[in-house]
Amino acid sequence: MARGFVSNIATPAFLVGPDGTLVFYNExxxxxxxxxxxxxxxxxxxxxxxxxxxxxxxxxxLPLDELPLVIALTEAxxxxxxxxxxSAAGEDRDIEVTAFPVVGHDGQSGAIAIFxxxxx
Numbered sequence: 001m002a003r004g005f006v007s008n009i010a011t012p013a014f015l016v017g018p019d020g021t022l023v024f025y026n027e028x029x030x031x032x033x034x035x036x037x038x039x040x041x042x043x044x045x046x047x048x049x050x051x052x053x054x055x056x057x058x059x060x061x062l063p064l065d066e067l068p069l070v071i072a073l074t075e076a077x078x079x080x081x082x083x084x085x086x087s088a089a090g091e092d093r094d095i096e097v098t099a100f101p102v103v104g105h106d107g108q109s110g111a112i113a114i115f116x117x118x119x120x
Contacts, residue, residue, distance in 0.1 A: 002102050002112060012115040016069055018108055020045030032095070032115060034087030045070060053086040057094065068099035072111035076101050093117065 003024045006013040012029035016022055022043045030036040033052060043051070045064060054062045062083060064070055071079035078100040085093050095117035103109045 014113040017110045022048045034089040055084045068097045069111050069113045072099040072101045
């Protein structure tokens with residue numbers, strides 16, 4: 001259900017499963033990240049965190065446990081942060097991310113992140 005929601009919005013969004021594995025992101029996020037989900041595919045949290053090189057606006061690398069998606073999963077609460085990522089083409093993107101946990105009817109949890117910012 002969450003994947004359907006993410007695929008039908010024009011706002012960049014990223015969906016991870018209970019263990020932090022990237023399970024889907026939409027076309028708007030693909031524009032921001034510089035690579036489509038079909039090409040990138042599912043990946044563990046450490047891989048997506050490394051691949052997109054999240055840093056603070058000061059350029060300091062952000063530890064995995066300080067990323068909004070990881071906070072949403074591990075602390076079961078919403079989290080927000082301004083940050084900079086590197087697209088697949090190597091371009092710096094200044095963004096803001098808000099992530100929140102989602103729990104399905106089956107009790108499985110995951111998290112969704114909504115991005116906005118520099119998508120030029």
